[in-house]
Amino acid sequence: MFWKNLFSSDDPSNQSRMDSSDTLERAKRFFEKMEQRAKDLMQEVKESGQLIADADQDPYKRSYLQFKAAIIAQFTGMIDKGTQTYHSQIMPKANFATMLPLSQLYTTWQTNLLNMMEESFEGIQERNLEKEYQEIMEQYNQARKGFLCKQCGAELEIQQFYYTASYITCGFCQSQNMFDPGSQARLVEHMAIPLARARSKVQYENYRQQKEAVGQKAATPAYEQYAQAILNEMNKILPGNETQNQNFYDRLLKDFHKFHVAW
Amino acid sequence: MFKKLLKNLTENITDVAKDMMSEKMNMPSGDHTSQMEGYGQADMQKIFDEGAASKGVKTPNTATEDPNDPLLQPVHGISIYDYAAGAAKIGEGCTDDEICATLGVERPLWDEAKTIWNNRMRDDQTFNVINVYSKYFGKAKEHEKLSGLKAAKAPETTVPEGKAAETLTRLETDKHYFFEIQGAMEAAYATGMDGAQWLVDELGLTVSQVNNAGVKYMNDFSIMAEMMDFQEQKKKEYSERFSKENGTSGVADDIEF
Amino acid sequence: MKNNKSSSLVERLKEMAMQQKREAVSQTSADSSVRCCKNCGAPRAKQDGLSKCAYCGYEFFDVTLTQGIHIQKEDNSK
Numbered sequence: 387m388f389w390k391n392l393f394s395s396d397d398p399s400n401q402s403r404m405d406s407s408d409t410l411e412r413a414k415r416f417f418e419k420m421e422q423r424a425k426d427l428m429q430e431v432k433e434s435g436q437l438i439a440d441a442d443q444d445p446y447k448r449s450y451l452q453f454k455a456a457i458i459a460q461f462t463g464m465i466d467k468g469t470q471t472y473h474s475q476i477m478p479k480a481n482f483a484t485m486l487p488l489s490q491l492y493t494t495w496q497t498n499l500l501n502m503m504e505e506s507f508e509g510i511q512e513r514n515l516e517k518e519y520q521e522i523m524e525q526y527n528q529a530r531k532g533f534l535c536k537q538c539g540a541e542l543e544i545q546q547f548y549y550t551a552s553y554i555t556c557g558f559c560q561s562q563n564m565f566d567p568g569s570q571a572r573l574v575e576h577m578a579i580p581l582a583r584a585r586s587k588v589q590y591e592n593y594r595q596q597k598e599a600v601g602q603k604a605a606t607p608a609y610e611q612y613a614q615a616i617l618n619e620m621n622k623i624l625p626g627n628e629t630q631n632q633n634f635y636d637r638l639l640k641d642f643h644k645f646h647v648a649w
Numbered sequence: 650m651f652k653k654l655l656k657n658l659t660e661n662i663t664d665v666a667k668d669m670m671s672e673k674m675n676m677p678s679g680d681h682t683s684q685m686e687g688y689g690q691a692d693m694q695k696i697f698d699e700g701a702a703s704k705g706v707k708t709p710n711t712a713t714e715d716p717n718d719p720l721l722q723p724v725h726g727i728s729i730y731d732y733a734a735g736a737a738k739i740g741e742g743c744t745d746d747e748i749c750a751t752l753g754v755e756r757p758l759w760d761e762a763k764t765i766w767n768n769r770m771r772d773d774q775t776f777n778v779i780n781v782y783s784k785y786f787g788k789a790k791e792h793e794k795l796s797g798l799k800a801a802k803a804p805e806t807t808v809p810e811g812k813a814a815e816t817l818t819r820l821e822t823d824k825h826y827f828f829e830i831q832g833a834m835e836a837a838y839a840t841g842m843d844g845a846q847w848l849v850d851e852l853g854l855t856v857s858q859v860n861n862a863g864v865k866y867m868n869d870f871s872i873m874a875e876m877m878d879f880q881e882q883k884k885k886e887y888s889e890r891f892s893k894e895n896g897t898s899g900v901a902d903d904i905e906f
Numbered sequence: 907m908k909n910n911k912s913s914s915l916v917e918r919l920k921e922m923a924m925q926q927k928r929e930a931v932s933q934t935s936a937d938s939s940v941r942c943c944k945n946c947g948a949p950r951a952k953q954d955g956l957s958k959c960a961y962c963g964y965e966f967f968d969v970t971l972t973q974g975i976h977i978q979k980e981d982n983s984k
Binding site: 843 | 968
């Protein structure tokens with residue numbers, strides 16, 4: 387009698403099993419379609435992203451960032467929609483047999499979408515910092531040769547790279563001239579950290595490998611080497627800033643210990 | 650939520666988006682108010698302050714201004730208030746030279762002060778300096794020298810000056826309107842627009858002016874918690890409007906369960 | 907096969923981003939100047955500091971210089 391009822395199509399528990407297997411199928415189709423759409427979007431971004439970054443002449447790359455923000459919003463919007471649908475339409479129809487597969491379906495799907503969001507922009511070089519930096523320095527080195535003291539007319543020696551307005555003493559009459567390096571040179575201050583990081587990729591990769599092999603705590607010396615490499619580069623890019631750059635190095639290490647190496 | 654607010658300042662867009670997503674996904678519904686009510690009658694600002702303190706971090710409420718703090722000493726006579734108010738004015742369209750002339754300092758002094766103040770905020774693990782800066786950023790209107798400074802060349806807009814000034818007052822006094830505009834800005838970026846330019850075109854104001862008007866809201870965690878759902882709702886409404894106007898609706902909008 | 911929804915969205919977003927009108931970022935070239943005393947016309951010499959005119963005491967600025975990046979406490983006029 388029990389077995390007959392279990393497989394009887396008139397049995398309400400049988401009806402709910404059919405509903406829930408239907409739910410599982412529908413959920414699979416829904417998440418598959420959403421994932422395919424995300425994949426299509428990722429493909430399009432991978433094809434266009436670098437072209438947009440390269441074409442953007444704004445000094446702050448605002449057009450590329452505007453594009454990127456909208457794409458990120460598309461991905462987060464899809465994840466939102468999937469999450470809302472999962473909680474409000476799918477899970478209420480689940481039973482103890484389908485709860486786990488549905489949950490796994492959702493979790494896998496949202497992990498895939500997050501990965502696709504990241505992958506969309508992987509390898510896209512927002513700006514070629516090294517090229518920009520070299521162009522700015524070339525321009526600066528050309529420009530600084532032509533300055534004359536505004537008091538006595540002698541050649542004004544601008545001996546180093548200044549990224550802020552600075553007082554330069556005339557070697558002949560000792561007058562303090564005010565030197566303004568121009569807007570391009572000023573950008574270097576904001577490029578220093580990302581450029582220093584880009585130049586320290588070898589040390590970074592070494593740290594990553596160490597971390598994989600022996601864990602984060604044991605990889606601390608490798609991270610310190612990476613931080614030191616960044617510091618060395620920053621001192622080259624921003625001469626005279628050594629104290630400030632050292633503070634940044636100290637913060638990098640403090641953060642590493644505080645947020646990554648808890649014990 | 651604490652984790653998001655304590656984020657390293659140099660984190661990039663995708664990492665922040667990923668973290669926000671993982672927080673959202675752990676919440677069963679979009680209704681944050683019910684989450685807050687789950688904390689009982691607790692003072693959200695107090696909870697946030699205590700949570701932050703446990704990590705050795707200051708908040709706008711708990712930031713201190715110790716006169717002997719080396720990180721808060723003036724740089725070439727330029728105090729953190731001078732710097733913050735100057736930054737607010739630059740956000741309105743004033744130039745560095747206009748700031749210098751008004752403060753009575755020369756450009757090399759101001760440039761070094763900007764670098765040093767920026768670096769102090771960057772390197773301060775306790776977030777105290779940035780919280781003190783934020784407080785003074787919001788008080789630019791009261792700065793002894795800079796309050797009266799008007800940009801010789803403000804951003805181009807068709808919005809009349811009087812109307813823009815009215816909107817600014819409304820942002821300062823109408824909490825709902827302030828968070829509506831925050832939601833609108835987010836919606837603009839999400840639908841492919843330049844949110845900052847939209848503010849200039851639509852309201853005749855810069856991002857800096859808008860944010861300055863609402864510093865007292867942004868520094869109060871209880872208000873932020875209270876207004877989160879409202880801002881989200883407004884963001885949705887503006888997103889629908891902007892995406893229709895621009896043809897940039899969700900790429901998966903047609904897919905149904 | 908290109909998905910039309912994704913490709914037309916990306917095209918539209920690209921168009922909006924690249925055609926976005928903004929305030930032009932002002933570009934300035936490197937430049938130099940000398941500031942002389944308003945009272946007596948004397949320039950500032952390195953050894954006399956930056957804040958006061960060594961000849962007539964005119965104040966170029968009334969703030970006290972601290973240990974900065976290139977500008978140091980020693981640059982305060984006595």
